[in-house]
Structure formats: C-alpha cells, structure tokens
Amino acid sequence: MKASRTFLAWMAAAALLVGLGVTISFLSFSQIGDAANDRQHAATVLRNGNQLMAALVDAETGQRGYLLTGDEAYLAPYLAVRDNVAKRLQTLRELTTMGEADRHLDALVPLVDAKLGFMSRVIESRRSGDLPGALEATRGGEGIRLMDAIRREMGGFIGLEEATLAQREAEFQLKMTRLFNSIVVASLLTVLLALAFVYFIRQRMLQGLKNQVHDETRHLLQAQEATNRQLEDANGTLQLSEEKLTVTLNSIGDAVIATDLQARVTLLNPLAQRLTGWTEAQAQGKPVADVFHIVSKATRKVAVIPVMETLAKGTVQGLANHTVLIARDGRESDIADSCAPIRDAHDQVIGAVLVFRDVTREYEARHALGQQKIELEMQNQELRHSQAALDLARARYFDLYDLAPVGYCTLSVEGLVREANLTAANLLGPARSALVGQPVAGFVFEKDADMFHRMIRDLTRTGLPQAVELRMRRNDGTLFWVHLAASSGHDEGTNVLRIVITDIDARRQAEAALAKADALQAAIFNSASFSCMATDAHGVIQIFNVGAERMLGYAAVDVMNQVTPAEISDPQEVIQRAQALSVELGTPIQPGFEALVFKASRGIEDIYDLTYLRKDGSRLPALVSVTALRDDRNAIIGYLLISTDNTARRQTEAERVRLEQVLQDKNTELERARAVADKANVAKSDFLSSMSHELRTPLNAILGFTQLLASGTPAPSPVQKRNLEQILKAGWYLLELINEILDLALIESGKAALSAEPVALADLLSECRTMMQPQAQQRGITVTFPRLAPPLYVNADRTRLKQSLINLLSNAIKYNRPGGTVTVESLPCPPDAIRISVRDTGDGMAPDLLRQLFQPFNRLGKEAGLEEGTGIGLVVTKRLVERMGGTVGVESTVGVGTLFWIELAQTTPPQFAHHEPEGSETAALSAVQPLPEGTLRRTVLYVEDNPANLELVEQLIERRPDLRLLSAADGSLGIEFARAHRPDVILMDIHLPGISGVEAMKVLRADPATAHIPIIALSANAVPRDIAAGLEAGFFCYLTKPIKVSLFTEALDAALKSSDTEPGQPAEKETP
Structure with a gap:
C-alpha cells in the first residue's frame, strides 16, 4: 500500500514537471518569434539602404560612361534611380523606427536631389554637344562632394541600422539560450524521474534476477571490448584508405x-x-x-x-x-x-x-588540324586546277607554236636549222622539211651578214641573249626586214641556239614614212621662215610657232590660250575686210576673228594680205593663208593661219646657208676630235695590254715556281709551307693589283664582265682577314672583324667584292695612325640590304678632300708621302660596287678617322655550294700516277722565248711521266719542230721574236700535216679583247699568265683528248 502511494506521488511529480516544461517552452517560443521578426525588419531596412546606395553609384557610373562615349545605353541606371528614388526614400522612412535614423534620411533627401540635378546638367551638356563643358563640370568636384556627403549620411543611417540589427540579434540569441536551458533542465528532471521510476520498478520486479543480470552484463562487457578492438582496427584501415584517396585525388x-x-x-x-x-x-x-x-x-x-x-x-x-x-x-x-x-x-x-x-588545348589542336585539312584541301584543289591548266597549256602549245606570228628556229652550234615552226618556213620560203639542215646565215642579206655573225659571236662569247634588226632574202629573192632575237640553251643535253624571227618589214616602211612626215611637220612648225598659228574653234591661239615669235616679237606663252589673231592684227584692216566680205558674200560679217576665217569656215580657199602688229608696235606686212581644221565628222575644231614675209624669207635663206656652213665646220671639227679620241683609246688599250704583258711575265715565274716548290718532293717543312703560301697569296694579290688598271679601263668602257652570285660574307671576310693580318701586324694596327651568326649572303661578284674590300682595308691600314685600329662591321640595312663598313682611326679628311676622293689617279696630296699607291683603288671599288647594284659611301672627321661602307642587296644562300679544297693548285701536281710500264709517251711542243717560263713548264711536264717536252725559242723554229715531230699538243706564246704566236698558229693551221694539232695560247696578254681575238683566230684555248697549275693541267688534258679524236698523221711516240 505504501509502495503504491509512493509510486503515485512519483507519477504526479513527473506530470507537474512535464507541464511546467511545456509552459516554459511555449513562452520561450513566443519570445523567440518576436525577436526573429525584429531582426528580419532590421535586415530589411539595412538591405534597402544598401540597394539605394548601390543604385546611386551605378547611376553615377552610367553618367560617366555616357559622358565618355555618348551612348544613351549607359543612362539606364541613372534613369532608373531618377524615376524611383523618392519611392525608395519613402520606403526607408516607413521602415525605420528610430528618430536618429529619420534625421539622417531628412539630410539625405536634398543631397540626393542635388546629386541627380548635377548629373542631369552634365548629361544635358553632353547631349547638346558641349563635351568640354560637361568635362569641366565633372572636373569641378561638385559631383564628388555631393557623393561623399551622400555616402556619409547613408553611412550614418546604415551604421544605426546595423547597430539595431546587432542588438536584436543579441536579444534573439539570449532568448534562444534561455529556451535551450529550459528545455535542458526540464529534460534532465524528466529523465531523473523516469530513471527513479524505472529504478523503483526494477527493484521490485527484478530483484531476483540481479545475479543473472550481473553475469549477463559481464558477458556483454567482454563482447563490447572485442567489438571496440575491431572498431579501432576498422578505423585505422578507414584512415589509411582516406589518406590513399586524398593522395590519389591530388595526383x-x-x-x-x-x-x-x-x-x-x-x-x-x-x-x-x-x-x-x-x-x-x-x-x-x-x-x-x-x-x-x-x-x-x-x-x-x-x-x-x-x-x-x-x-x-x-x-x-x-x-x-x-x-x-x-x-x-x-x-x-x-x-x-x-x-x-x-x-x-x-x-x-x-x-x-x-x-x-x-580540353581547351585539345579543342584548339583539333581546330588547328581542321584548318590545316581545309587549307590542304584548298591547295590540292589549286594543284588540280593548275594541273588541268598545264595540260590545257601543253595542248595549246603545239598549236600556238605553229600559229605564232613569229618564226621560231632551233639551230645547232654550227648554225644549221634543227627545228622550225610553220611561220619561219613561210617567212623564208622553203617547206619546213626542206628548211631543216640549212644554214640560217644563207638567208641573211649579204650586206647585213656581218651584223648576223657579230650577234652569234657575242651570244657564244657571253651567253647572254642578243638581238639585231637586219634584212633577209626569201627563196624568190625578195628582201624583207626582220628582228632577230637569239639565245643559247640545251636540247636533250646538246648546246643549241634559238632564234626568233619577227617580220618588221611593214613596220620599217611605216617608220620610214612616219619619220619623213614627222621631219616635214617639224620643219614646218619649227621653221623660222614663216609664221604658223593654230587656233581652236573660237579663234583662241593654241599653237604659236618659232617663226611667229620671231616675226611678231611675242613669246608663245604671251599669246597661247589668251588672244586671237585678230587682236594682234591692224584693227582698221580687219574692219575693212569684214565690210568687203559682207559685200562679196551678201551676208553681214562682224569685224574680228570671224572676218579672218569666214571663207575658210565655208570651205573656200582664202589667201589675203594682212598687217600684223608686232609687240614693239611696228607693223609687219604678211601674206596669210587660212585653212579650217576638221575632225573625222567634218566638224570644225580650229583654224590654221600661215603667214610669210618676202623680205624676211630672203634674210632667213641667207642665214640658213650660213648656219649650214657653221654646222658643217662643227661636224668636221667633231670628226677630227673623235678620230683623235679613238686614236688615244687605241693607244691606251695598247699600252694597258703591253703593261699587263710585261708585268705578268715575271709574275708567271714567281707564282709558277712557288707552286712547284709547294708540291715538290721532299715536301717543304711547315714553316716553308706557310712561307710559300704567303708568297702565293701575295703574288695573286699583286696580280689583282695589276688587274686594277685594266679593270678601270674596262669599267670606263662598260666592258667589265661581272658574275653575280650569293656570296657568304663570313667566308669572304675570313679570307680578307688572312690576307691583311700580316700587313696590319707589321704596322701595329689592330684589325677587328665581326662574327656573323646567322650567316649573311649578298648578291655580288665574289672576286670583285673581295677586291673592293681589300682596297678599303689596305687604305685603312696604310693611312692609320701608329697603334690605331680598323673595325670591320656587317649589319642588315633595311629593307633588304647588307652594309659592310670599314672604320679606321687615322687623321680623317676635310670636306674639300672628300669631294675629290673618287677621282682617278688623285691621291689627295699623298704623292710625296711614304705610302705607295696609284690613286685608282677607290675609283675601281666604287664603280665595281655600283656595277653590282650597290652603293659606296664615306664619312670622315678630321682627327677622328674615316668610315667607308659598301651596301649590297641581301640574298638567300645558294642551294649547292662548292668549295675548292685547300691546296688544290698543288694537288694537280701530285695527283698524277706513275706511268705503267710499256705505255707510249706523248709529245708536247712549247714555243717560248722566256727562259723562266720555259723552265716552269719543263718542271711541270717532268711530273707527268706520260709526257715529254720539246721547246722552240721563236715562231719559225716552232713551225719547223711541229712539222718535223708532229707533237700531240702545242703550247704557243703570243709575243715571240720574228713572227708572232698568232701568225705561227695560222701557218700550222694552213699546213695539212699540222692542222689537226690542238694549239693552246699561253700568254701574258690578259685583256679580254686579246683573249677573244686569240680564240677567234683558232687557238684551242687561251690561258693567261701567271698560270694556275690546276687550270693548266685541265687544259692540257682536254687538248690531249682532242688530239686523240682529230684525224691526221700519228705523232711521234716513245716508250719510257
């Protein structure tokens, strides 16, 4: 009974506690809801304030964008703020509950209105086109001051609202804490009561099972410990897996x-x-x-x-x-x-x-690949189109070849027709099949044959296309003018000549007629014996010839396009002529220009007397002939008035005779002067040829024997080899200096031959450094050359460019101060040229000396100095560079030094480069193999009067066991030896005692027994015309002294090979 009452008491207490907890919770929830509403209200006020401020900032930004660009789209934020700013301020006023906040809003309203008004004024100024005014207003700072004031007031308002929000947030958190505490306390009490109740029940109902529960609990605790250990293992595995996953995700x-x-x-x-x-x-x-x-x-x-x-x-x-x-x-x-x-x-x-x-890069790569595929397809399409066009062009070629308006002929090197088109056959007369095999020269008019042969010789000598106009004869004997264009080429590996024959007979006749008409017209209009005036249809003078100027005293510019002939005529006579014509023709004619040309305008011949008034006021009686000028529709386009003065005509005739005599006398003087000049040129050429011969002869011995020493057995020591190399380099350079004089003459005559090719500057400058370094070291001059990377190439003649650079370097070293420097630079010069400069530290040159710098033989006052020179090196350099398409310049400062530069066109490297191996001159001497036993030796005859030259060739031939040498000291003895021994090859000097080498060669050519022997000219005459004359005379080839061993060996081998194929008597042979 007691336990029941205790149980009921516990149950009642628990119910009271639960009810108390529910009541407290309900009250707490009600307070929390009020606090949340207050917090949300404060946040709404704060958000509206921030939005208003952001809208004002956007409006100001849009106004600036419109000010800079004039684009109305930038004004959208401004218009939005202008239309609803009052509504936003009113909303803020309704939301706020603090008096301090209302004061900030009251201050904010006029500031916002002022800011919007300022922005409106700036916008209107920009709309009206007053951009400077709008910018000036913006720079004035009024807008910034207003915006700063708005930010301050809005900042104060927002600060108050933020403080309110923070206060209400704190109240909300406090009430939440109280609610939580109430719930926790109620829950704890409930749990305690429940536990006590459970404890009480269990005490009563489970007292008997206490021991059994105790045992079971112990068992469960043991199981729990095992489970905890497994959980710890699982946690370790999980942690390891998580670490691996993290590494994987990061990698x-x-x-x-x-x-x-x-x-x-x-x-x-x-x-x-x-x-x-x-x-x-x-x-x-x-x-x-x-x-x-x-x-x-x-x-x-x-x-x-x-x-x-x-x-x-x-x-x-x-x-x-x-x-x-x-x-x-x-x-x-x-x-x-x-x-x-x-x-x-x-x-x-x-x-x-x-x-x-x-996959950005992958997409870009795919896009690039797609573009490449498109471009490749376009290129393939273009290639197919090009192939189709090529096929069509090939198909058309054969039709166009025969239907071409000009004749095409392919000739052999002997001048025989190998192929011709139909037009060529029609022009020359015979059928095309009959034309093949005939010499084209046979169709050339006899008086023009020299022109044709000269063209062929020039083409063969230079390899450059040639053209000439001459007369040819058809099969029927008729002559006609043609334009012949000739070029050389290859056909199936054979050298051929190609000529194009254009019939210009009609053009020649038309040109002759036109020249005659032009001469006649020029004589008429430029004649001083009569006055010629041409007018337009209104009578204004358009042409006023020399005769009119002389007769009337007016310059053409004084009257052309300004006056009519009537205005420079006697006005009384013009009036009288108008009256007379009015009576004669029965129609009124006004005095003036109409009176002068009225009959001519009606197609009536009109010649009359008229008095002109000269510029000086004097009168000129003249006979005037008037003709109307008409176009192809017979409309009058002007008038021609020709006037003559009989007295003036007689004076003019006498003056003409006198002038013709003066002209004849002048022509006679010019002919005499030209003859003197031609004679002087011939003398100069003869002198240069003789000087070249006399200088080359000793050089031939120097360079020839040096080459022999360099390739001799035993081989020279390294020091000797270097010395011999320096002798060779200096000797060849001396030969180049000798050639400068010839170069100047050739350049002045326009006959200097240049061969343009890509020239590597690095190699060329390296060669120049090697040649000039000893000279620089001897004088204590430091020479600096550039390192060219990447390689630079210029378009030039390699030999001539090297010659030009050597000239500049030599001058820079010779005329430098002791211990001075020479700096060589090579730099690109836009747009596509290379400038090579040579700078020295010498005394420099004054401006008056610079003006004389490029005059031949002018050494600028250095004649009495220690330095040797001819004064032509710079002249040759300048003209050679200009012939190569480049320029030469100079800058100099007295006391500082001089800078010379050469500027040439830049080019790309050649596809194939050939470099002659070092020592190639001596390799030709040492490459001959011993003659196999039993082989016949062949004979070479050398006709030479100079012992040194003869000794040089003897030693060269001694190194050829397959050859033996015979020598003759003059031309007559050489002819006797050739007839007696009939050698395989003859080497012939040109200048010989008695008969010359050329005359001796002609005698041998005329003798059937020796006509087949190849004769090689070996001479110091190196002038191009001498070489051309020798080859034309019949020499197998023409070698100049000093000889290069490699070239000599090649020419000798070629002549021996030619001797094998020439018919004739067998030469003397001997077995070694």
Whole structure:
C-alpha cells in the first residue's frame, strides 16, 4: 500500500514537471518569434539602404560612361534611380523606427536631389554637344562632394541600422539560450524521474534476477571490448584508405567534385579548385551549381549539370560536347566530364562524383588540324586546277607554236636549222622539211651578214641573249626586214641556239614614212621662215610657232590660250575686210576673228594680205593663208593661219646657208676630235695590254715556281709551307693589283664582265682577314672583324667584292695612325640590304678632300708621302660596287678617322655550294700516277722565248711521266719542230721574236700535216679583247699568265683528248 502511494506521488511529480516544461517552452517560443521578426525588419531596412546606395553609384557610373562615349545605353541606371528614388526614400522612412535614423534620411533627401540635378546638367551638356563643358563640370568636384556627403549620411543611417540589427540579434540569441536551458533542465528532471521510476520498478520486479543480470552484463562487457578492438582496427584501415584517396585525388590529371545526396559539395581536389576558382573550404556545403558553373560554347546558355540526373536515376551521366566551365574569377575552360553515383554498403545512392578535365588545348589542336585539312584541301584543289591548266597549256602549245606570228628556229652550234615552226618556213620560203639542215646565215642579206655573225659571236662569247634588226632574202629573192632575237640553251643535253624571227618589214616602211612626215611637220612648225598659228574653234591661239615669235616679237606663252589673231592684227584692216566680205558674200560679217576665217569656215580657199602688229608696235606686212581644221565628222575644231614675209624669207635663206656652213665646220671639227679620241683609246688599250704583258711575265715565274716548290718532293717543312703560301697569296694579290688598271679601263668602257652570285660574307671576310693580318701586324694596327651568326649572303661578284674590300682595308691600314685600329662591321640595312663598313682611326679628311676622293689617279696630296699607291683603288671599288647594284659611301672627321661602307642587296644562300679544297693548285701536281710500264709517251711542243717560263713548264711536264717536252725559242723554229715531230699538243706564246704566236698558229693551221694539232695560247696578254681575238683566230684555248697549275693541267688534258679524236698523221711516240 505504501509502495503504491509512493509510486503515485512519483507519477504526479513527473506530470507537474512535464507541464511546467511545456509552459516554459511555449513562452520561450513566443519570445523567440518576436525577436526573429525584429531582426528580419532590421535586415530589411539595412538591405534597402544598401540597394539605394548601390543604385546611386551605378547611376553615377552610367553618367560617366555616357559622358565618355555618348551612348544613351549607359543612362539606364541613372534613369532608373531618377524615376524611383523618392519611392525608395519613402520606403526607408516607413521602415525605420528610430528618430536618429529619420534625421539622417531628412539630410539625405536634398543631397540626393542635388546629386541627380548635377548629373542631369552634365548629361544635358553632353547631349547638346558641349563635351568640354560637361568635362569641366565633372572636373569641378561638385559631383564628388555631393557623393561623399551622400555616402556619409547613408553611412550614418546604415551604421544605426546595423547597430539595431546587432542588438536584436543579441536579444534573439539570449532568448534562444534561455529556451535551450529550459528545455535542458526540464529534460534532465524528466529523465531523473523516469530513471527513479524505472529504478523503483526494477527493484521490485527484478530483484531476483540481479545475479543473472550481473553475469549477463559481464558477458556483454567482454563482447563490447572485442567489438571496440575491431572498431579501432576498422578505423585505422578507414584512415589509411582516406589518406590513399586524398593522395590519389591530388595526383590524378582530372578534376574531381563530390556531392552528397542533396547535390551539395563535399570534396574538391586541387585541379578542381584551380579550374573552378573555389577552394575546398569555400565550396564545402555549397550547391554544386554555384561552384560548377557551365554554359554551352555555341549558345552561351547555362548547361545542365549531370549531378541531379545521376542522383535521381543512379546512372552514369556525361556532358554534351563543347561545354565551357566559367571559374569564379571569370576564366573560361573547355571541359569534358562524366558523373557517377556514390553508393553505400547497401547499394543506396548517397551522393555523386563529378570527374572533368580541361580540353581547351585539345579543342584548339583539333581546330588547328581542321584548318590545316581545309587549307590542304584548298591547295590540292589549286594543284588540280593548275594541273588541268598545264595540260590545257601543253595542248595549246603545239598549236600556238605553229600559229605564232613569229618564226621560231632551233639551230645547232654550227648554225644549221634543227627545228622550225610553220611561220619561219613561210617567212623564208622553203617547206619546213626542206628548211631543216640549212644554214640560217644563207638567208641573211649579204650586206647585213656581218651584223648576223657579230650577234652569234657575242651570244657564244657571253651567253647572254642578243638581238639585231637586219634584212633577209626569201627563196624568190625578195628582201624583207626582220628582228632577230637569239639565245643559247640545251636540247636533250646538246648546246643549241634559238632564234626568233619577227617580220618588221611593214613596220620599217611605216617608220620610214612616219619619220619623213614627222621631219616635214617639224620643219614646218619649227621653221623660222614663216609664221604658223593654230587656233581652236573660237579663234583662241593654241599653237604659236618659232617663226611667229620671231616675226611678231611675242613669246608663245604671251599669246597661247589668251588672244586671237585678230587682236594682234591692224584693227582698221580687219574692219575693212569684214565690210568687203559682207559685200562679196551678201551676208553681214562682224569685224574680228570671224572676218579672218569666214571663207575658210565655208570651205573656200582664202589667201589675203594682212598687217600684223608686232609687240614693239611696228607693223609687219604678211601674206596669210587660212585653212579650217576638221575632225573625222567634218566638224570644225580650229583654224590654221600661215603667214610669210618676202623680205624676211630672203634674210632667213641667207642665214640658213650660213648656219649650214657653221654646222658643217662643227661636224668636221667633231670628226677630227673623235678620230683623235679613238686614236688615244687605241693607244691606251695598247699600252694597258703591253703593261699587263710585261708585268705578268715575271709574275708567271714567281707564282709558277712557288707552286712547284709547294708540291715538290721532299715536301717543304711547315714553316716553308706557310712561307710559300704567303708568297702565293701575295703574288695573286699583286696580280689583282695589276688587274686594277685594266679593270678601270674596262669599267670606263662598260666592258667589265661581272658574275653575280650569293656570296657568304663570313667566308669572304675570313679570307680578307688572312690576307691583311700580316700587313696590319707589321704596322701595329689592330684589325677587328665581326662574327656573323646567322650567316649573311649578298648578291655580288665574289672576286670583285673581295677586291673592293681589300682596297678599303689596305687604305685603312696604310693611312692609320701608329697603334690605331680598323673595325670591320656587317649589319642588315633595311629593307633588304647588307652594309659592310670599314672604320679606321687615322687623321680623317676635310670636306674639300672628300669631294675629290673618287677621282682617278688623285691621291689627295699623298704623292710625296711614304705610302705607295696609284690613286685608282677607290675609283675601281666604287664603280665595281655600283656595277653590282650597290652603293659606296664615306664619312670622315678630321682627327677622328674615316668610315667607308659598301651596301649590297641581301640574298638567300645558294642551294649547292662548292668549295675548292685547300691546296688544290698543288694537288694537280701530285695527283698524277706513275706511268705503267710499256705505255707510249706523248709529245708536247712549247714555243717560248722566256727562259723562266720555259723552265716552269719543263718542271711541270717532268711530273707527268706520260709526257715529254720539246721547246722552240721563236715562231719559225716552232713551225719547223711541229712539222718535223708532229707533237700531240702545242703550247704557243703570243709575243715571240720574228713572227708572232698568232701568225705561227695560222701557218700550222694552213699546213695539212699540222692542222689537226690542238694549239693552246699561253700568254701574258690578259685583256679580254686579246683573249677573244686569240680564240677567234683558232687557238684551242687561251690561258693567261701567271698560270694556275690546276687550270693548266685541265687544259692540257682536254687538248690531249682532242688530239686523240682529230684525224691526221700519228705523232711521234716513245716508250719510257
């Protein structure tokens, strides 16, 4: 009974406690709701204030954009604020409950109105085109002051509201804490009562089972300890797996985002953080759409994220192609991704994992590849079109070849027709088949044959296209003028000549007639014996010839396009003529120009007397003939008035006779002067040829024997070899200096031959350095050359360019101060040239000396100095460079030094480069193999009167065991030896005692017994005309002294080979 009452008491106490807890909780919830409403109200006021401030800032920004650009679209924020600012302020006033806040709003209203008014004025100034005024108003600072004041008042208002919000937030948190405490206390009391109740019941009902429960509890505790140990092991394994997963996610090349079941981000690996611009901490718990912002690349519309589809269906999803991920900082990346569900142990979807990668470069590569494919297809299409056009052109070629208006002929080197088109056959007369094999020279008119042969010789000598106009004779004997154009070429590996025959007979006749007519017309209009005036249809003078100027005293410019002939005629006579014509023709004619040309305008011949008034006022009686000038439709376009003075005509005739005599006397003087000049040129050429011969002869011995020493046995020591190389270099350079005099003469006559090719500056400057270094070291001059990387090439004649640079370097060293420097530079010179400069530190030159610098034989006052020179090196350099298409310049400062520069066109490297191996001159001497036993030796006859030259060739021949040498000291003895011994090859000097080498060669050619022997000219006459004359006379080839061993050996071998193929008597042979 007592236990029941105790139980009921406990139950009543528990019910009271529960009721008390429910009441307290209800009151707390009511207070929390009021606090939340207050907090939301304060946040609304604060948000409206911030929005108003942001709108004002946007309006000001839009006003500035409109001010700068004039684009009305920038005014949208301003118009929006202007239209609803009052409503926004009123809303703020209704929401606020503090008097202090109302005071801020009262101060804010006039400031906002003033700011909007200021912005309106600036906008209206810009609209009216007063941009300077609008800018000046903006710079004045009124807008900034108003905006700062608005920010202060709004800042005060927002500060009050933020304080209110903070206060209400604190009240809300306090009430939440009280509610929590009440709930906790009530719960604890309830739990205590429940525990006491349970304890009481259990004490009564389970007292008997206490021991059994105790045993069972102990057993459960043991099981719990085992379970705890397993849980610890599982936690360790899980921690290890998580660490491995973290390493994997940080290492893979794909970005990974994991979400929970509500699509909120739970994980971002580093690559995903870099691509999205979100850190893992920032993105944790965010909806995946906020972090993973993707749009379509084509439409820029927001793309669907596959996470929701994966969570809904539990399947793997992927993105469409061409999707762009926009990072938090605005960066864009093309991506490809896939999304898979995350499942728990029960196969339930608990999240999703999004794997994506940046494919921007892959797309760019695909795009580039696609562009390349398109370009390649276009190129293939163009190639197919070109091939079709080529096929069509080939098909047309054969028709055009025969139907061409000019004749085409292909000739052999002997001048025989190998092929001709139909036009050529029609022009010359015979059928095309009959024309083949005939010499073209046979169709040339005899008096023009020299012109034809000269053209062929020039073509053969130079290889350059030639052209000439001459007369040819058809089969029927008729003559006609043609234009012949000739060029050389190859046909199936054979050298051929190609000529183009153009019939210009009609043109020649027309030119002759036109020249005659032009001469006649010029004589008429430029004659001083009569006055010729041409007018337009209105009578204004357009042509006023010399005779009119002389007769009337007016200059043509005084009357042309200004007056009519009537205005320079006696006015009384013009009036009288008008009256007389009016009576004669029965029609009124006004005095003036009409009276002078009225009959001519009607097609009536009109010649009359008229008095002109000269410029000085004197009178000129003249006989005037008037003709109307008409166009092809017979309309009058002007008039021609020709006037003569009989007295003036007689004076003019006498003057003409006198002038003709003067002209004849002048012509006679000019002929005599030309004859003197021609004689002087011939004398100069003879002198140069003789000087070249006399200088080359000793050089031939120097250079020849030096080459022999360099290749002798035993071989020279290294020091001797270097000395011999220096002798050779100096000797060849001396030969070049000798050639300068000849070069100047050739350049002045326009006959210097140049061969342009790509020249590597690095190699050329290296050669120049090697040649000039000893001279510089001897004088204590430091020479600096550039290092060219990458290699530079210029378009020039290599030998001539080297000659020009050596001249500049030699002068820079010779005329430098002791211990001075010479600096060589090579730099690109826009747009496509290379400038090579040589700078010295000499005394420099004054401006008056610079003006005389490029005059031949002018050494600028250095004649009495220690330095030797001719004064032509710079002249040759300048003219050679100009012939190569370049320029030479000089800058000099007295006391500082002089800078010379050469500027040439830059070019690309040659496809194939050939470099003669070092020591090639001596290689030719040492490459001959011993003669096999029993082989016949062949004979070479050398006709030479100079012992040194003879000794040189003897030693060269001694190194050829297959040859033996005979020598003769003059031309007559050489002829006897040739007839007696009949050698395989003859070497012939030109200048010989008695008869010359040329005369001796002609005698041998005329003798059938020796006509077949090849004769090589070996002479110091190196002038091009001497070489051409020798080859034309019949020499097999023409070698100049000093000889180069390699060239001599090649020419000798070629002559021996030719001797094998020539018919004739066998030469003397002997067995060694």
